[in-house]
Structure formats: C-alpha cells, structure tokens
Amino acid sequence: MIKVYGYYPSGNSYKVELLLTRLEVAYEFIHLDLLKGESRNEDFLAMNPNGRVPLVELDGRYLAESHAILSYFAEGTDLVPDDPWERAKMWQWMCFEQYQVEPNIGTARYHITLCKRSPESIGLLLQEKKKEAQKALRTIDDHLADRPFMVSNRFTLADLSLFAYVHVTPEAGIPLTGHDNLLAWLERIRNEPRFIPMTTLDYLETQE
C-alpha cells in the first residue's frame, strides 16, 4: 500500500490525493501537523532530509516534491500528453505553478488562514505576495481566454497542479472575481471524473 505523508490543507499534498484518486490508486494518507513541527522531527527527516511534505513511500523507497510524484504516477496515462511539445508545455505550466503560484498564493494563505496571523503583522511581505499572485492569476486567466484547459483540449497534470492553490486563492485574502475564464476552468476541473475536494482545516478541527 502506498503511503502519502502530507498535511491536509496543503495544496501540494492535495495534488497527490487528487491524482491518486483520479487514477484509482489505493493509498493511505498520513496527516502530519506542520504547525506542530511534525515534518521536522527525527523520524520524518530520516525519510525526507528536506523536511517537506508531500512525501510518498513506495516499496520502502521515498519520493518527494509534488510534481515529481505526479509525473511518476501519471506517466503513460491521458493526464500526460504523448506529444513532446504538449508535454513540454505541461511542464512549463507546472514550473510556473511552483515558482509563481505556490510561493505567492500558497504562502499568503499559509500565514493568513493556516497560521491565523493578522495581515498587519506580515505587512510588506504580504503586499509583495499579493501583487505577484495577482500577476499569476492574470496570466492564467488570459491564457484560458481561448482554450478549455491549460495545455491541450483536455485535463492534464498542468491543470491539476494549478487547481490546488488557485482554487483557494480567496483564503489568501485575494478575491477571484473578474477572472471569468479562470473561474469557468475551476468549474470544469470540479466536474472531472473522481474529483475530490480539499480536506479543509475547519473540517479537521471538527474531528478533534
């Protein structure tokens, strides 16, 4: 059985869940509370010296980094284009996600919604993150003006990856209103087969 070490409200962990569920691959999700340092203790660092989730355990071996995990499991499925150019464009958007979406939307959301910090206490950093997030959202919205998905005419890893943080942008204090192409694309993704919603922090708190 594949083990996924993750943090439920983490977009990067959610990507792995979205994919494995879509592919009907059975897995056990091991929730680590990042806010309590559970990804920085000795046991976890022995599995992933980089101390980050998600991490996948498979036959006693460990694989880190959400996009490395996605491509490992999705290779050979219709979520990865066969065409070399389309495949390259898929990676282009996944790199864009890790460089311009996650560090801005994800980090702003982490401070505001997960750590419950006041926007004032992280002032300048937050302003910069929001500015960069807005640019990234505009780039995605413009790109979707004349196509249903980011790369080909169907859902690929590029869409799955971008969805994870983009759909929770309001939790970073950034409204999505006005990005109509992007909003329609989020809906298309929610209608994909075996789509599952992200497990929220609120939900977890009701379980405690």
Next chain:
Amino acid sequence: MIKVYGYYPSGNSYKVELLLTRLEVAYEFIHLDLLKGESRNEDFLAMNPNGRVPLVELDGRYLAESHAILSYFAEGTDLVPDDPWERAKMWQWMCFEQYQVEPNIGTARYHITLCKRSPESIGLLLQEKKKEAQKALRTIDDHLADRPFMVSNRFTLADLSLFAYVHVTPEAGIPLTGHDNLLAWLERIRNEPRFIPMTTLDYLETQE
C-alpha cells in the same frame, strides 16, 4: 535555427546553454539586459506574457521555464534516465532546485553581484535567503556522500540544473568551503564532455 532569449549571468539561461552545447544542438543566444527591463517590454511580453527568461523560439513557437526546456531537448538522451524511479528522482531534485536553490542562492546573488546592492540595504531578506541556501547546500552535500551524481551513477539533468546556481554560490556571499562532496561533484561536472563555463557579467562589461 533555435533562438534562446536569455540573460548571460542568469543560471536559468545558462542551464539551456549547457544542455544545447552538450547535445550539439545549434542555437542563437539573444542576450536581454534584465537590469534595463529588456524582458518586460512589449515585444518580449508578446512572446512570453510571463516576462521571464530563458525563452526558446522553435519553428515560431515559444517555450518558457528552464526545466520545461531542458526536458524537451534532453528527452531520449542519456541525460534523462529510462528507469521510471530514477526519472522521478531526477524531477525531485529539479523541483528542489527551483524551489530551494534558485530562489535563495539565485536571488541573493542577483541583489549582491548583479544589482551591486550593499548587503545592509537588503538586510533581513538576505539573512533569510542565506539561511535557506545553507540548508539546501547541506542537503546536496549529504546526498553526495556516497554517490558521484545526484540520481544515477551518471550525469543527468538533475546535476546540470543544480550546477547552474550552486557553482556561483560565492557570488551570493556564501562560501562553499566545507562542502567537500559538493565541491568534488562540481569538478566532475566541469569535466563532463562539451562543458562550457557561464558567461559572466564582468566578461560582458569588457565587451561594451
């Protein structure tokens, strides 16, 4: 003829040059002076709305993001492992590079060496970047304790990608002394076939 739009001292642009030279693929390098905003003007934004280099032009089409470009050209060569697990580990280290090496070493170096800012003027940001860079260097050095290259027993895209910013770490004000495994690995890479050094900013200034 392939066109590479880049900035000579950029590690991300250098990755593309290292690869194309290694693969003996002919290309024209078009140097844009990022410090003069040459990647943010209308002409460039029409080619890459994201306004970043490197960008590759191929048969009138454009591909951005260094790692998407690397994998497009290297697919099917000995720089990308055939084994699915090794391929996934290659991507793991490339994702690590884009998330923890480039934003820390690359950004610190950009401010200090390329923009010639005083370390004092960027105080706290720089401290944070240096701390994260040190962690990343330690992770790489530890990983290389019992292997010659990052993934398999030979040079792959993971090594090429990491080399680009790691070898100029001293330009970010961070010495590499003490990281002996890492230093030996840098030398092994310099001895790879058709290796080319990075074109430095100093060299460009002597040409003006």
